[in-house]
Amino acid sequence: MSDTIAFRLNGQPVQLNVDQDRTLLWVLRTDLGLTGTKYGCGESHCGSCTVLVNDRAMRSCALTVKEVQDKEVVTIEGLAKDGSLHPLQQAFMAHDALQCGFCTPGMILTAVSLLRSNPQPSREQIIRGMEDNFCRCGAHTRIIDAVQTAAAAMKGVR
Numbered sequence: 001m002s003d004t005i006a007f008r009l010n011g012q013p014v015q016l017n018v019d020q021d022r023t024l025l026w027v028l029r030t031d032l033g034l035t036g037t038k039y040g041c042g043e044s045h046c047g048s049c050t051v052l053v054n055d056r057a058m059r060s061c062a063l064t065v066k067e068v069q070d071k072e073v074v075t076i077e078g079l080a081k082d083g084s085l086h087p088l089q090q091a092f093m094a095h096d097a098l099q100c101g102f103c104t105p106g107m108i109l110t111a112v113s114l115l116r117s118n119p120q121p122s123r124e125q126i127i128r129g130m131e132d133n134f135c136r137c138g139a140h141t142r143i144i145d146a147v148q149t150a151a152a153a154m155k156g157v158r
């Protein structure tokens with residue numbers, strides 16, 4: 001059933017007339033053109049569709065758009081500020097923490113959420129926090145290195 005759904009997306013108010021039971025993933029990609037959010041499994045397993053909802057990493061393939069009514073959604077397109085990449089984006093580049101890049105938006109947004117809840121994680125805590133996001137290219141070691149570098153660069157700033 002179509003309805004009006006309003007939420008904030010990357011800092012801007014958004015109002016859409018959509019079937020409220022569609023997934024946030026496909027509304028972002030097809031209605032709003034934000035293709036940085038990737039479709040991997042569609043079943044909440046791989047993490048490639050991860051976005052932030054009220055600062056928490058969530059799988060947009062497992063959320064209906066009505067579930068983000070009145071919430072704050074951030075996608076990879078909204079992470080850079082004033083023309084500067086987020087420290088996690090910078091660290092992923094510095095460590096070459098990607099190959100094809102398909103998992104990267106979900107990895108980075110999962111790491112943002114991790115560092116917000118635990119700004120100075122141990123390496124073990126980073127591994128545990130990132131292990132449910134899959135990288136088919138096998139870049140996990142460099143991804144963990146990048147998150148560790150970003151945590152140090154951010155010095156506990158959330």
Ligand code: FES
Pocket residue numbers: 038039040041042043044045046047048049050059060061062
């Ligand atoms: S596409 Fe959402 S978890 Fe895989």
Ligand code: FES
Pocket residue numbers: 097098099100101102103104134135136137138139
């Ligand atoms: S860089 Fe290709 S899936 Fe992770």
